[in-house]
Amino acid sequence: xxxxxxxxxxxxxxxxxxxxxxxxxxxxxxxxxxxxxxxxxxxxxxxxxxxxxxxxxxxxxxxxxxxxxxx
Amino acid sequence: xxxxxxxxxxxxxxxxxxxxxxxxxxxxxxxxxxxxxxxxxxxxxxxxxxxxxxxxxxxxxxxxxxxxxxxx
Numbered sequence: 001x002x003x004x005x006x007x008x009x010x011x012x013x014x015x016x017x018x019x020x021x022x023x024x025x026x027x028x029x030x031x032x033x034x035x036x037x038x039x040x041x042x043x044x045x046x047x048x049x050x051x052x053x054x055x056x057x058x059x060x061x062x063x064x065x066x067x068x069x070x071x
Numbered sequence: 072x073x074x075x076x077x078x079x080x081x082x083x084x085x086x087x088x089x090x091x092x093x094x095x096x097x098x099x100x101x102x103x104x105x106x107x108x109x110x111x112x113x114x115x116x117x118x119x120x121x122x123x124x125x126x127x128x129x130x131x132x133x134x135x136x137x138x139x140x141x142x143x
Contacts, residue, residue: 005125021101023127032125039121045082045110046103046118 002066007037008058012051019046024061033059075139080106082135084119086128099128108137 005024009017019040025032037056040046046053081104088097101122106115115135123130 019103019122021122021126022099024125025127028125036121036125040118043110043114043118045107045114047105047107 002064004062004064005033006060006062007033007040008056008060009037009041009053010055010057011048012054015048015050016057017046017048017050017053026061028059028061030059073141073143075141077108077137078140079138080108080110080135081138082106082115082119082133084123084130085132085134086123086126087131088128098131106135 002022003024003026005021005028007019007021009019011017034056037059041053041055044052081102083103084101086099086101088099091097112135115133119130119133
């Protein structure tokens, strides 16, 4: 089903901010994810309601399964 | 004289989604809001390539949308 790669960062207020990417390359390469997240933090182009992205919190694949219900 | 002040930036990635059932190219878009107005093209380029490298669709184009407020 539809898989989404979620990159979770912490901002200056220690709140989680998430970047979601559709169609992640699988299997996920942890080193590549780590490097991309480091780049996001280093370039520091994104802001949020809680300020800059300051650190990595985690990354995960979210798999959403949709089942239609007949009405 | 009226002046324009840069108040907001956003980034959009244009991705090659392959061909659909009718052999027409599919373009996927990924938008990023909350981009700092002070960001440089080099910075956008680095982040766009880092993020697009994690997903299957090849990166075709990076666009930046700047919003300006016009003051008198």
